[in-house]
Structure formats: C-alpha cells, structure tokens
Amino acid sequence: MRTVIPDELKIQLRYPARAVGLVGAVAMIISVFLPWSYGHGALDDVGFSGSPSPLQLVFLTLPVLVVVLLGVPLVGKAKLGRWAKTVAWNTTAKTTAIASLGAVVVAMAAIAIELGGLVNIEVGGWVAVAGAVLSAVATIFLPDSPEPTLSRVKTARWVQILAIVLVLAVVLFSAAYALGMSDAGAFLVFAAILTGLVLALRQFGVFGWLGNASANNNRVLVVSAFAVAFAFPFTQNGSNANMSIASQVLIFAATALGLNIVVGLVGLLDLGYIAFLGAGAFTAAILSESAFSTVNFHPPFIVTVLISGTVASILGLIIGAPTLRVSGDYLAIVTLAFGEIFRITMNNLDGTDGPNVTNGSDGIPGIPDLNFFGFDFAQPHVIAGIEIGRFANYYWLMLVVIALIIVVFTNMNHSRIGRGWVAIREDELAAEAMGVNTFTLKLLAFAGGAFLAGVAGSVKAHYDVSVTPDQYVFLESAFLLAAVVLGGMGTVGGVLIGATILKLLPEKLRFFSDYRLLLFGLLMILMMRFRPEGIVADERRQLEFHDEDEELADEIEEELIAHHGHLNPERKGFEL
Amino acid sequence: MVELFFQQLINGLSLGALYALIAVGYTVVYGIVQLINFAHGEIFMIGAFGAFVTWMLLGRPTDWSVATSLLVLLPLMIIGGMVASVATAVATERFAYRPLRNAPRLAPLISAIGVSVFLQEFVRLFFGTIPFVGRIPGWPDAKSAVPFPSIPGISGQTIQLGGVLIQMPAIFTLGALAVSTVFLWYFVNRTKTGRAMVATSQDPDTARLMGINVDRVIVAAFAVGAALAAVAGVAHGLRYGNIDFRMGFLAGLKAFTAAVLGGIGNINGAVVGGLVLGLAEAMATTFIPGQFGSSAWKDVWAFVLLILVLVFRPQGLLGAKVVDRA
Numbered sequence: 001m002r003t004v005i006p007d008e009l010k011i012q013l014r015y016p017a018r019a020v021g022l023v024g025a026v027a028m029i030i031s032v033f034l035p036w037s038y039g040h041g042a043l044d045d046v047g048f049s050g051s052p053s054p055l056q057l058v059f060l061t062l063p064v065l066v067v068v069l070l071g072v073p074l075v076g077k078a079k080l081g082r083w084a085k086t087v088a089w090n091t092t093a094k095t096t097a098i099a100s101l102g103a104v105v106v107a108m109a110a111i112a113i114e115l116g117g118l119v120n121i122e123v124g125g126w127v128a129v130a131g132a133v134l135s136a137v138a139t140i141f142l143p144d145s146p147e148p149t150l151s152r153v154k155t156a157r158w159v160q161i162l163a164i165v166l167v168l169a170v171v172l173f174s175a176a177y178a179l180g181m182s183d184a185g186a187f188l189v190f191a192a193i194l195t196g197l198v199l200a201l202r203q204f205g206v207f208g209w210l211g212n213a214s215a216n217n218n219r220v221l222v223v224s225a226f227a228v229a230f231a232f233p234f235t236q237n238g239s240n241a242n243m244s245i246a247s248q249v250l251i252f253a254a255t256a257l258g259l260n261i262v263v264g265l266v267g268l269l270d271l272g273y274i275a276f277l278g279a280g281a282f283t284a285a286i287l288s289e290s291a292f293s294t295v296n297f298h299p300p301f302i303v304t305v306l307i308s309g310t311v312a313s314i315l316g317l318i319i320g321a322p323t324l325r326v327s328g329d330y331l332a333i334v335t336l337a338f339g340e341i342f343r344i345t346m347n348n349l350d351g352t353d354g355p356n357v358t359n360g361s362d363g364i365p366g367i368p369d370l371n372f373f374g375f376d377f378a379q380p381h382v383i384a385g386i387e388i389g390r391f392a393n394y395y396w397l398m399l400v401v402i403a404l405i406i407v408v409f410t411n412m413n414h415s416r417i418g419r420g421w422v423a424i425r426e427d428e429l430a431a432e433a434m435g436v437n438t439f440t441l442k443l444l445a446f447a448g449g450a451f452l453a454g455v456a457g458s459v460k461a462h463y464d465v466s467v468t469p470d471q472y473v474f475l476e477s478a479f480l481l482a483a484v485v486l487g488g489m490g491t492v493g494g495v496l497i498g499a500t501i502l503k504l505l506p507e508k509l510r511f512f513s514d515y516r517l518l519l520f521g522l523l524m525i526l527m528m529r530f531r532p533e534g535i536v537a538d539e540r541r542q543l544e545f546h547d548e549d550e551e552l553a554d555e556i557e558e559e560l561i562a563h564h565g566h567l568n569p570e571r572k573g574f575e576l
Numbered sequence: 577m578v579e580l581f582f583q584q585l586i587n588g589l590s591l592g593a594l595y596a597l598i599a600v601g602y603t604v605v606y607g608i609v610q611l612i613n614f615a616h617g618e619i620f621m622i623g624a625f626g627a628f629v630t631w632m633l634l635g636r637p638t639d640w641s642v643a644t645s646l647l648v649l650l651p652l653m654i655i656g657g658m659v660a661s662v663a664t665a666v667a668t669e670r671f672a673y674r675p676l677r678n679a680p681r682l683a684p685l686i687s688a689i690g691v692s693v694f695l696q697e698f699v700r701l702f703f704g705t706i707p708f709v710g711r712i713p714g715w716p717d718a719k720s721a722v723p724f725p726s727i728p729g730i731s732g733q734t735i736q737l738g739g740v741l742i743q744m745p746a747i748f749t750l751g752a753l754a755v756s757t758v759f760l761w762y763f764v765n766r767t768k769t770g771r772a773m774v775a776t777s778q779d780p781d782t783a784r785l786m787g788i789n790v791d792r793v794i795v796a797a798f799a800v801g802a803a804l805a806a807v808a809g810v811a812h813g814l815r816y817g818n819i820d821f822r823m824g825f826l827a828g829l830k831a832f833t834a835a836v837l838g839g840i841g842n843i844n845g846a847v848v849g850g851l852v853l854g855l856a857e858a859m860a861t862t863f864i865p866g867q868f869g870s871s872a873w874k875d876v877w878a879f880v881l882l883i884l885v886l887v888f889r890p891q892g893l894l895g896a897k898v899v900d901r902a
Contacts, residue, residue: 269682319883322883323883330886330890333832333833337829337882340879341875344876345876348872353873478693485686517693517697518701521691523690524687524690525690527690528672528684528686528687529675529687532679
C-alpha cells in the first residue's frame with residue numbers, strides 16, 4: 001500500500017507515528033476488557049467488563065500483532081536473528097492496523113443493527129474505535145518497508161513441517177469455531193479479523209515462506225491436510241447441523257474439482273456441468289432401492305457409482321464430440337443448451353410427455369442411505385467417545401472421493417496428457433501444430449470431467465435422499481464455475497477454498513439471502529476485473545492474465561528460481 | 577392438415593421474428609469483439625421493463641383510442657424500452673467488458689455471466705423501489721410476473737384469414753422485424769457508423785489505422801443490438817401478456833441458437849436463423865408424432881437443432897467458413 005505522503009515526512013515522523021500507533025493498539029487491547037455494548041444480545045454477547053467474549057479474544061490478536069510489529073523494531077531487530085531483516089515490519093503494521101479498524105467498524109455496525117442504533121455501543125466499543133482509528137492513521141505515516149524476502153530464508157526442515165502442521169491446526173480450529181457461530185454479525189466480524197490476519201501475514205512475507213515450505217514438503221502438507229479434514233467431525237461433538245453443511249461443501253467441492261479439470265486445465269468453458277452431476281444422481285436414484293425407482297435392477301453401490309460415472313461420461317461424449325471441433329465459444333452455449341435439455345428431459349420423462357423414467361418434476365424420493373458391507377450410513381457410531389452421525393459418514397466418504405479426484409488431477413497435471421491440456425488452453429493452434437492431438441485430448445477431458453461429476457452425483461443422490469430435476473438448474477452450473485474462478489482456475493487448493501466460501505457464506509449469512517445472487521453476480525464481474533486469476537493463483541495463469549505487468553513477471557521468475565532452481569514450475573516429467 | 581400447417585407457419589414465423597430481433601444483438605457484438613454477450617437476454621428483459629415503466633409514467637392509460645394507442649402510446653413505450661436497454665447495454669460494455677478486452681477469452685464470458693445474474697437480480701429486488709427509501713406506492717413488484725399493459729388494437733385482437741387465426745401481437749412482431757431490418761440495412765450500409773462497424777468486424781487493426789474510433793464502434797454495436805432487443809421486449813409483452821425478470825434467460829439462449837443457426841457475425845443470418853428456429857419449434861410441436869411432439873419438448877428440439885447445425889454446418893446457414901481467430 002503506497003500513500004501520497006512524501007517519504008521525507010514519513011522518515012521525520014517515524015518515532016511519533018510509532019508511539020501514537022502503539023497507544024492506539026494498547027487502547028484496543030484495553031477495550032477488549034471493557035464492555036462493547038449495553039445489551040447482551042449482540043455478537044454472541046460482548047457486554048461484560050473484565051471477561052472478554054471468545055470473539056473479543058480472537059480480535060485481541062490484531063492489536064497485539066500491531067504492538068509486536070511496532071515495538072520490536074524499537075527494541076532492536078538485530079537480536080532476533082537475520083530473518084528479522086527480511087520481513088516488512090512497517091507495512092505489515094499498517095495493514096494490521098487498518099484491518100483492525102475494519103473489524104471494529106464491522107463489529108460496531110453489527111451491534112448497532114442487532115440492538116437498534118449506535119446508542120447501544122458502550123465505552124469499550126468507543127475505546128476500540130478510537131484506538132483503531134488512532135493506530136490506523138498513525139501507521140500510515142510510517143515509512144514503507146521494502147518488499148519482504150522472507151521466502152529466501154533457508155530454514156530447517158522440521159521448522160517447515162511444524163509450521164505447516166500449525167497452520168493446518170489453526171485452519172481446523174477456525175473452521176470449527178466459525179461453523180459454531182450462530183450470530184451472523186459475529187461471523188462477519190470473525191471473517192473480517194481472519195481476512196485481516198491473512199493479509200497481514202502475507203504482507204509480512206510469511207506466505208511466501210510458507211509457499212516454499214509447502215512446496216518442499218508437499219507430501220507432509222497433503223497428508224496433514226487430510227488428517228485435519230478427517231479429524232473435523234471430532235470437533236463437532238456429535239452436532240449434525242455443521243456436519244450437514246460440511247458434507248454439502250465437500251460434495252460441491254468435489255464437483256467443482258471435476259469442473260476445474262475441464263475449465264482450469266483445458267480451458268473449455270462448460271456451462272452445463274450440473275447436468276452431469278444430475279445424470280449421475282438420477283442414475284444412482286433409479287438404480288437405488290427406492291420404492292419410487294422405475295427399473296427393477298438394484299446393483300450394489302460400488303457398481304452404481306461406476307454406472308453413474310459411465311452414463312455421465314457417455315453424455316459428455318455425445319455432447320462433446322460434435323462441439324469440441326468448433327470454436328470454444330460455441331462450446332459454452334452448447335453445454336448451456338445441453339444443461340437445459342437435460343433438465344427439461346428429466347421433467348418430461350414422467351409417463352405423460354414421455355416414458356416414465358424419472359417421475360417428472362416429483363423426481364425420485366425415498367432413496368435409502370448407503371450401506372457398505374453392513375456399515376449403515378444412517379446409523380450414528382461412537383468413536384473415541386464422540387458420536388459420529390449420518391452426515392459425518394457422508395463427509396468421510398466425500399473426503400475419500402475428493403482425495404481420489406485430487407490424485408487424478410495432480411497426476412494428470414504432471415503427465416503428458418496434462419501438458420497437452422495446458423498447451424491447448426494456452427494456444428490451441430500452436431498446440432495442434434506441435435503435434436498435440438487436440439480433439440482427442442479435449443474429448444478425454446470433457447468425458448473425464450463428466451465421469452467425476454457422475455460419481456459425485458451418485459453420492460449426492462443418497463445424501464439428499466431425493467432427486468428432482470429442479471436441483472439441476474443453470475444457476476448451479478454458474479455457482480460451480482464461480483467456485484473455480486473465485487478460488488483460482490487450475491489449482492486444487494484454490495478451488496477447495498472457493499467452494500468452501502461459496503457454500504459456507506450463504507449458510508452463515510441467512511439474513512442476507514435475498515441479496516445473495518445479486519452479490520454473486522457482482523463478485524464475478526469484480527473478480528474478472530481485478531483478480532481474474534482467483535484467490536490462489538496458478539503461477540502460469542497469473543502471468544497469462546497480467547501479461548503486461550513486467551514487475552510481476554520478474555517477481556514470479558525470481559520466486560520460481562528461488563525454490564525450484566530453474567524456471568519450469570513442474571518438477572516431475574521429462575524436459576523438452 | 578393444410579390449415580394446421582399454415583397456422584403453425586404463422587405461429588412459427590412470429591415466434592421466429594421475436595428470436596430474430598434478439599439474435600441481431602448477439603451477432604453484431606460477436607462480429608466485432610468475438611464476445612458472446614451472455615447478458616443480452618437480460619438487455620431484452622430490461623427493454624420490456626423499460627416499456628412498462630414508460631406506460632406507468634404516462635399514467636397507466638387504458639382507455640386511449642386505438643389510433644392514439646398505436647401512434648402515440650406504443651411508439652413511446654418502444655422508445656422508453658430502448659432508452660432503458662441501450663443505457664444498460666452501454667453501461668455493461670463500459671464497466672464489465674471494455675476493461676477485459678485484451679484478457680483471455682474466458683474472462684469476458686465469465687464476466688458476462690455475472691452481469692446476467694446481476695441484472696436479473698437487480699430487477700427482481702429493486703423494480704418499483706427507490707433503493708434505501710422503500711417501495712413506490714402503486715408500483716408492482718417484479719418478484720413474480722408483471723402483467724404487461726394491453727394496447728387497444730393489438731392485445732387480444734385476431735384476424736381470421738381463411739381457416740387461419742392470426743393474433744395481432746404476431747403481426748406486430750413480424751411488422752417490427754420488417755421495419756427493424758430495413759432500418760438495420762440502412763444503418764449498416766448507408767451510415768458512416770454502420771460502415772465503420774462492418775470495417776471493424778472485418779479487421780479491427782486496419783480499421784483503427786483508417787481512423788475509425790473502434791471504442792465508439794463497439795458501443796454502437798451494443799446500442800444497436802439493445803435497441804432491437806427492446807423492440808423484442810415489447811413484442812414479447814404483447815404476445816404473452818406478462819413480463820418477468822427471468823424471461824431473458826430462455827429467450828436469450830434461443831436467440832443465440834438462432835444467431836448460430838444463421839451464421840454468427842452475419843446480420844442477415846440472424847434474421848433468417850431466427851425465423852427458421854421459430855418455424856422449427858412450431859412445426860416440431862405439430863408434426864412430430866407421439867409423446868415427443870408435445871409442447872413440453874419444443875425447447876429440446878430447438879437445442880437439438882443447434883447441435884445438429886454445429887455438427888453439419890458449423891458456419892451456419894448463411895455464414896462464410898468460420899476462421900478461428902484465437
């Protein structure tokens with residue numbers, strides 16, 4: 001963040017600015033021990049003096065961080081070791097102070113809305129506002145620090161692994177904490193604090209370092225991420241509400257990951273992807289033991305999964321074979337039309353407008369829960385004293401499905417096929433000239449993506465208990481696409497984050513539900529305008545979207561050389 | 577059987593005229609910037625709402641004579657619709673598409689989906705309200721279908737021609753298409769902006785070197801498409817008797833199909849494609865035997881036609897060979 005204040009003035013004012021900033025931060029710390037509101041009904045109760053609420057304790061991290069960032073350079077960075085010179089102290093202090101101002105403003109607005117007016121804010125609230133304003137304004141006058149170079153610092157392997165595990169643990173606990181919140185205002189404040197912390201750590205250079213650490217310890221990262229995800233149901237103490245949301249997020253994420261192959265890797269815009277999910281769900285529903293099933297063939301679920309995936313991928317072949325030969329724009333519209341054909345057909349196969357296959361708009365209800373070799377998904381189980389309910393069972397199943405998809409995705413990405421896909425995405429004509437069989441590869445991606453959606457759909461059918469055509473409308477396809485775009489096309493982590501945000505926010509912000517789609521549309525426009533590469537950017541893609549930005553190109557090149565030793569971001573596979 | 581055929585011919589042509597009016601917008605924009613303006617269906621919807629607002633502002637006249645209705649009310653409503661749709665189209669071009677002109681092709685398409693959802697929701701939530709103030713008393717809410725005003729002389733009127741019954745709104749749609757096509761022909765072939773548009777669509781770089789302001793041409797393309805979409809919006813309102821915030825989705829999709837059918841980028845093709853698509857839909861519901869000929873399947877047949885065209889004649893009925901400019 002560069003400001004208009006001249007550098008000479010900043011250097012002159014650096015000590016007073018630091019002092020005022022510290023005073024503001026201390027005021028915020030004190031405010032946490034004072035009541036923020038008169039009533040007790042706002043933000044899960046912030047009305048006590050002396051005993052801060054959990055939310056206020058989380059908030060405390062921001063001013064404490066400001067104190068550390070402003071205080072340490074005064075005491076002397078040299079004592080901390082060489083790394084202390086590679087991070088951006090001042091700029092991070094500024095970001096943190098501004099973030100805490102943001103969080104305080106959100107908190108005060110929430111109190112005012114929930115209790116009816118600003119009069120409900122008690123002394124602590126005003127102290128927090130004053131402190132936040134003070135430190136935000138003061139830190140603007142600090143001289144800018146140079147770009148952090150923490151990512152180049154060499155650290156012992158155990159430190160890196162410890163850091164990864166620590167980050168994942170924090171992620172787990174924040175997820176559990178955020179899901180447990182019932183108050184929308186409190187959730188927003190928590191989200192603001194978390195965003196502030198993430199921005200601050202990025203500014204400090206921690207993310208660059210973490211990125212290298214995770215690239216060096218990829219296995220550890222993946223295994224521990226799964227361990228954390230696996231452990232999540234144990235933090236819920238048998239509560240079903242959150243597990244239901246979590247398993248919906250996973251189903252959504254699995255489908256989005258399938259779409260990510262098609263859109264992110266190959267660059268084929270598929271706007272009817274939900275139809276493949278629907279095809280899988282309907283196939284699984286019809287083959288299930290539901291009393292409303294219209295065929296008399298009920299294979300075990302393992303077989304059903306394969307049939308569902310196959311049906312979806314055959315549909316993918318039918319729709320892809322004619323359209324993948326022509327320009328990419330047509331594909332978008334044809335897939336959209338296909339999505340509509342699918343929905344209308346499912347509606348019409350009701351016995352009056354066509355043969356009875358799907359019971360028309362009523363769909364197929366009463367789909368029984370899964371049963372793997374006697375393990376009934378409907379039954380709660382007690383593991384280590386914690387009850388694991390129906391939703392947790394599906395959650396774990398989806399986790400396995402997602403793991404499979406990720407394995408397929410990363411192996412494909414680093415294979416000959418994957419490189420062919422990326423070549424097609426970057427420049428189809430050039431790829432074809434280089435001998436890449438573009439049509440076959442595109443068809444493979446399209447049918448493969450459809451297969452994954454079909455598999456996810458077959459689990460979704462059992463999870464949802466009933467399957468109806470109106471669950472598979474265009475808007476759902478748009479949501480899936482948004483998850484891919486928001487998170488970062490072509491990345492696994494990004495899409496998981498995107499899917500989580502898109503599913504979690506509407507659940508937690510129910511009072512907002514009427515404006516959900518409006519904001520969603522706006523988000524897509526703004527995202528394409530300002531950060532088209534998504535939250536987590538694929539290195540190659542970031543360059544593609546900012547091809548005029550020389551500075552960014554140099555930066556990425558340096559990063560790549562720093563942690564791979566050469567420019568090619570892929571470490572596996574042969575070099576040309 | 578023959579009467580039925582002619583009846584469906586009229587129904588199909590008037591439906592097709594509606595598609596054609598919208599399809600021109602897709603084709604003109606695509607011809608110049610190679611962008612599928614996904615939000616064009618919403619521009620059509622906003623045109624219909626603009627006409628409705630004009631009628632409200634005129635004091636909701638219901639008892640005007642046939643002559644004043646046709647000569648004053650209807651033209652005013654069409655102009656009102658055009659103002660709304662052209663303003664929206666130009667604004668979306670300015671804020672959503674222009675910044676992305678040099679981005680990879682996926683970016684503007686995704687942005688267009690965002691615009692489409694945003695415009696639908698905007699109309700649904702804010703029609704008949706002043707944001708942050710409240711509802712305007714007496715104005716309907718757009719969360720469900722809004723009844724479109726009936727125009728004396730058109731709404732509910734029919735003409736009997738032999739055994740064929742022709743609805744007046746159908747004649748209005750066909751007439752509007754005829755007039756619009758003449759105007760469009762004049763605009764493209766005889767005006768400076770129109771010729772600049774053709775030049776830009778053939779070769780934007782050379783056009784720029786010849787002193788054509790490409791930005792202005794692109795805005796003009798969006799505006800022309802939006803103006804015709806507004807006419808289609810009024811025609812849709814008269815034909816079906818109501819308008820709603822969702823009407824642009826399916827109509828836009830069909831119109832795009834029509835544009836592809838005729839050969840995208842080709843203005844004549846859009847008109848022909850629209851008419852052919854409308855005919856195909858009308859005939860499919862009559863002449864396909866059995867359950868699959870019921871009207872529930874007509875959209876499916878339209879989209880099947882789209883896929884067939886892409887397989888056998890990807891350049892469309894009137895299109896030249898498609899050159900991939902990627």
